[in-house]
Amino acid sequence: MKNNKKWLLLTLGALMMASAACSSxxxxxxxxxxxxxxxxTAPAAKxxxxxxxxxxQIWQKDDYNTYPVAKVLEEKTGYKVQYDMLPQDKPQDKLxxxxxxxxxxxxxxxxxxxxxxxxxxxxxxxxxxxDLTPLIDKFGPNIKAAVSQETFDAAKVDGKIYAIPxxxxxxxxxxxxxxxxxxxxxxxxxxxxxxxxxxxxxAFKDKDPGGNGDKNVPLTIKGDEPFVQNxxxxxxxxxxxxxxNGKLTPRALDPAFKDYVAFMGDLFKQGLLDKEFGVNKDATxxxxxxxxxxxxxxxxxxxxxxxxxxxxxxxxxAKMVYVPVLKGANxxxxxxxxxxxxxxxxxxxxxxxxxxxxxxxxxxxxxxxFRTMAIGEEGKHYTFKDxxxxxxxxxxxxxxxxxxxxxxxxxxxxxxxYWQARVRKDPRLFEAWEFLNVKQPASVRITDPLGMAPFMPxxxxxxxxxxxxxxxxxxxxxxxxxxxxxxxxxxxKYKAAGSDSSFxxxxxxxxxxxx
Numbered sequence: 033m034k035n036n037k038k039w040l041l042l043t044l045g046a047l048m049m050a051s052a053a054c055s056s057x058x059x060x061x062x063x064x065x066x067x068x069x070x071x072x073t074a075p076a077a078k079x080x081x082x083x084x085x086x087x088x089q090i091w092q093k094d095d096y097n098t099y100p101v102a103k104v105l106e107e108k109t110g111y112k113v114q115y116d117m118l119p120q121d122k123p124q125d126k127l128x129x130x131x132x133x134x135x136x137x138x139x140x141x142x143x144x145x146x147x148x149x150x151x152x153x154x155x156x157x158x159x160x161x162x163d164l165t166p167l168i169d170k171f172g173p174n175i176k177a178a179v180s181q182e183t184f185d186a187a188k189v190d191g192k193i194y195a196i197p198x199x200x201x202x203x204x205x206x207x208x209x210x211x212x213x214x215x216x217x218x219x220x221x222x223x224x225x226x227x228x229x230x231x232x233x234x235a236f237k238d239k240d241p242g243g244n245g246d247k248n249v250p251l252t253i254k255g256d257e258p259f260v261q262n263x264x265x266x267x268x269x270x271x272x273x274x275x276x277n278g279k280l281t282p283r284a285l286d287p288a289f290k291d292y293v294a295f296m297g298d299l300f301k302q303g304l305l306d307k308e309f310g311v312n313k314d315a316t317x318x319x320x321x322x323x324x325x326x327x328x329x330x331x332x333x334x335x336x337x338x339x340x341x342x343x344x345x346x347x348x349x350a351k352m353v354y355v356p357v358l359k360g361a362n363x364x365x366x367x368x369x370x371x372x373x374x375x376x377x378x379x380x381x382x383x384x385x386x387x388x389x390x391x392x393x394x395x396x397x398x399x400x401x402f403r404t405m406a407i408g409e410e411g412k413h414y415t416f417k418d419x420x421x422x423x424x425x426x427x428x429x430x431x432x433x434x435x436x437x438x439x440x441x442x443x444x445x446x447x448x449x450y451w452q453a454r455v456r457k458d459p460r461l462f463e464a465w466e467f468l469n470v471k472q473p474a475s476v477r478i479t480d481p482l483g484m485a486p487f488m489p490x491x492x493x494x495x496x497x498x499x500x501x502x503x504x505x506x507x508x509x510x511x512x513x514x515x516x517x518x519x520x521x522x523x524x525k526y527k528a529a530g531s532d533s534s535f536x537x538x539x540x541x542x543x544x545x546x547x
Contacts, residue, residue, distance in 0.1 A: 082110055082111050082112075082388060083111075083384070083385045083388055084111075084112045084113070084114060085111055085112070085113045085114070085138040085139065085385060085388065085389055085392060086113070086114045086116070086136065086137050086138050086139075087113050087114070087115050087116070087137065087138060087139045087140070087141070088115075088116050088117070088118060088127075088130065088135075088137045088139070088140045088141065089115055089116070089117050089118070089141050089437060089438075090117070090118055090123070090141060090142060090143055090375065090437060091117050091118055091119060091120040091123065092117065092434050092437045093434075094434060095115075096115030096116075096117065096437070096438075097114065097115050099434060100430075100431040100432075101405055101431070101432070101434070101435050101438050102115065102438075104404060104405060105396060105401075105405060105438065108395065108396075108398070108401040108404065108405075109392055109395035109396060109401070110395070111388070111391075111392045111395070113392070116137075118142070123142070124147065124148070124151060127140070127142065127151070128151075131155060131160055131380060134380075134381075134382040135380075135382060136380075136382045136383060136384050137380055137382070137383065138379060138383045138384065138385050138386070138388070138389040139377055139378075139379055139383075139389050139392075139393070139440065140377065140378055140379075140380060141375055141376070141377045141440055142375060142376055143374070143375050143376075144197065144198065144200070144372060144373025144374050144375045144376050147495070147496050148376065149372075149373065149376065149487065149492065150487075150492030150493065150495070152189075152194070152195055152376050152378060153189050153487040153489075153492060155194075155378070155380075156189040156190075156192075156194040156195075156378075157189060157190070159381065160380060160381055161194045161195070161378050161379065161380055161381060162194070162378075162379040162380070162381055162383060162386045163192045163193070163194060164192075164193045164194060164195070164196070164378075164379065164390065165192050165193045167386065167387060167390040168193060168196075168390060171387065171390045171391050171394055172390055172393070172394045173394065174394045174395070174397040174398050174399075175196060175390075175393060175394050175397055175441060177397075178397040178402070178441055178442065178443045178444060178445075179196065179197065179199070179397075179441050179442075179444060180199070180444050182484060183197050183199045183373075183444065183484070184197070185486065186372070186373075186484045186485065186486055187373070187376065187487075188486060188487070189487050194378055195376045195377055195378040196376075196377045196378075196393060196440055196441040197373045197375075197376050197377075197441065198373060198374045198375045198376070198377070198439045198440065198441055198442050199372075199373060199374065199442060199444055200370045200371060200372055200373060200374040200483070201370070201374075201447070201448050201451055202369050202370055202371055202477075202479055203369060203370060203465070203468070203469045203477070204261075204367040204368065204369045204370075204468045204469055204472075204477045205332050205333060205334070205368075205370065205468070206261040206330055206331065206332050206333075206367075206368070207261055207262045207330065207331070207354050207355065207357070207367055207468055208229075208260070208261070208262040208263065208328055208329070208330055208331075208354065208355040208358075209321070209328065209329050209330070209331040209336075209339075209352050209353070209354055209355070210222075210232075210327060210328045210352065210353060210354075210355050211241075211242070211327045211328070211350065211351070211352055212351040212352060212353045213241075213349060213350055213351045214236060214241040214242060214327050215232070216351075217241045218235050218236075218239055218241055220232055220235060222353075222355065222356065223355060223358065224356060224358065224359065225266075225358055225359045225360075226263070226266050226295065226358055226359070226360055226361070227361075229263075229355070229358060230299070230304070233250040233251055233299065233304040233327070233328070234250075234302065234304060236248070236250040236304075236327040236328075237250045237302070237303055237304055241327070242324050242325065242327065242347075244324070244325050247325050248325065249306045249320055249325050249326040249327070250303075250304045250305070250326070250327050250328065251299065251304055251305050251306065251326065251327065251328045251329070252305075252306040252309060252312065252317050252320045252321060252325075252326040252328075252329050253305070253306065253309050253312065253317060253329070253330055254309065254312040254313060254314055254316070254317040255309055255310040255311055255312050255313075255507055256503060257330070257503070258296065258309075258503055258506040258507050258510060259283065259292070259503070259506065260296075260330050261330055261367055261368060262330070262355060262357060262358055262367060263292075263295075263296075263358065264283075264292060265357065265358070265364070265365055265366035265367055265368070265476070265478070266358045266359060266360030266364055266365055266366075267288040267291055267292045267295075267360055267364065268286070268288050268360070268362075268364040268366070269283050269286055269288055269289070269292065270366040270367055270368040270478045271368045271478060271479075271480045271481065271482075272480070272482075272499060273480075273481060273482055273538065274286060274478075274481070275481065279535075279539050279542070280481055280482070280538050280539055280542050281535075282498065282502070282531060282534075282535070283502060284498075284502040284505075284523065284526055284531070285523065285526075285527075285531065285535070289506075290516065290519060293506055293509040293510055293516070294516065296506075296510045297509060297510045297511075297512060297516075300510050300511065300512070301512070305510070306320070306326070309510075310507050310511060317329060318331075318335070318339055318342075319342075321339065321343070321352075322339050322342035322343045322346065323342075323343075323346050324343065324346050324347045324350065328355070331354075333455075333461065333464035333465045333467075333468060334461070336460050336461060336463075336464040337458045337460045337461055339352075340352060340460055354464065354467050354468065356472065357472055357473075357476040365476050366476050366477070366478040367468065367472070367476055367477055367478065368478060368480065369477040369478055369479045369480070370479070370480065370483070371479040371480040371481075371483025371484060372480060372482075372483030372484055373483075374436075374439070375439065375440075377393070377440040377441065393440050393441065396438075396440060396441075397441055397442075397443065399443060399446075402442070402443050402447075403443075403446070403450060405435060405438060405439075406432070406435055406436075406439070406442075406447065406450050406451070407421060407423075407428075407432055407435070407450050407453045407454075408427075408428060408431060408432050408435075411424075412424065412427065413427055413428045413431065413432055414428060414453050419449070420449075420452065420456075421449065421450055421452060421453035421456075422453060422456050423453045423454075423456055423457050425457065428453070428457060429457055432454075433454075433457075436454070481542070482538065485538070485541055486541065488534075488537045488538065488541060489537075490530065490533040490534050490536075490537040491534045491537050491538055493530065494529070494530030494531070494533070494534045495534070497529070497530070498526070498529065498530055498531055498534070501526065501529065502526070505522060
């Protein structure tokens with residue numbers, strides 16, 4: 033965040049001058065002046081043509097301008113929009129440059145993770161964004177109806193709305209996938225506890241049901257995610273921060289951290305965990321499973337069809353299934369569930385048309401327009417029966433597969449139901465999502481307790497670095513490259529690096545939820 037702040041401090045004056053220049057030309061009609069609360073500009077003439085807007089989006093594989101959703105939105109809202117994309121790699125760096133140079137985008141949409149949420153908050157605090165509060169009050173009835181007050185409150189900076197947040201749908205996404213045919217070949221039951229899983233992995237190693245010889249890998253994971261979903265939940269740590277004795281506590285400071293790395297370290301020593309896991313990338317990990325070398329792998333439900341196809345190609349008789357949520361020695365169990373923002377949309381001060389931009393965002397959240405944007409037309413893109421939306425293929429995939437990238441706020445009441453059409457595109461996709469989010473008990477889906485927390489400067493500043501630090505340290509402990517006896521010394525440095533200040537800030541907020 034230091035570099036982000038430096039950019040903003042150096043360019044704040046230029047941004048404010050650009051904003052003032054736009055206002056003097058009449059192009060910033062309706063935008064509040066610095067420190068102001070509304071517009072003093074007279075309304076546009078009734079028949080005045082709508083301006084072409086310029087929108088910067090997150091990366092997607094197809095051109096936003098030619099994708100079918102763009103045409104639908106132009107017809108429904110009356111606004112023509114020029115769409116640009118952030119790069120797939122290092123999008124923060126590009127965004128900083130664009131903000132610093134006062135590029136006249138009317139809307140910018142980023143992903144909603146903690147790093148981007150912190151970046152957006154920095155922009156707002158440095159005066160680089162338009163305060164949307166008065167504009168939404170005046171031109172955003174659909175926005176207010178669609179986006180809950182809780183969601184807006186979580187996105188506020190210093191009590192003001194600088195962005196329209198797109199709330200995430202709460203679901204569990206990753207769990208442990210296992211070779212069912214290997215279990216069947218060895219006459220083994222599906223494991224339900226950590227102890228049973230260890231016995232299964234040992235059988236995979238000793239009896240080699242895949243016939244891989246010295247290339248056999250009972251369990252593979254990737255190096256930058258040593259906290260494996262389903263396994264880490266059995267230690268009561270499904271999320272980065274979890275309740276411990278009434279306080280939200282990061283994994284590094286959780287008493288169960290030591291037990292978890294000892295468990296994983298024991299798997300590694302026994303040869304049950306991939307000896308190369310520390311250098312595995314996501315693609316490497318998946319290839320070891322889909323090639324038939326590995327017996328178990330953590331897998332996102334969205335990756336199931338691709339991995340299943342690759343596995344079937346290599347081993348036609350292979351069968352993979354999710355492991356049910358495993359219980360630890362103390363009976364704990366859980367899968368992390370998403371919470372918070374999927375993406376965030378804000379208007380930079382360099383925008384030439386902030387008032388029209390809010391009108392456009394509002395038009396997108398008209399109930400019928402939103403549904404058409406998200407899942408298409410009934411009878412053409414989907415069918416609706418017994419309360420369920422089912423896609424009509426292949427047109428749904430061709431024309432709505434990337435519709436989620438046009439979202440700038442959602443109809444929070446209805447979108448979770450509409451959205452399920454997206455996972456029904458492939459029976460295997462829906463089966464995987466349904467297993468984790470319907471068939472597993474609701475009690476084991478543990479939402480991120482900080483997902484809907486307001487902006488917290490200390491937490492936001494330290495989040496990414498602290499989690500990288502603890503992940504790297506966990507890998508060393510599992511490998512045996514660092515002795516567990518050095519944990520106390522590591523934690524002292526960890527606390528001094530920002531964990532203590534983050535802990536206080538997070539728990540000061542957490543205490544307000546209990547009042």
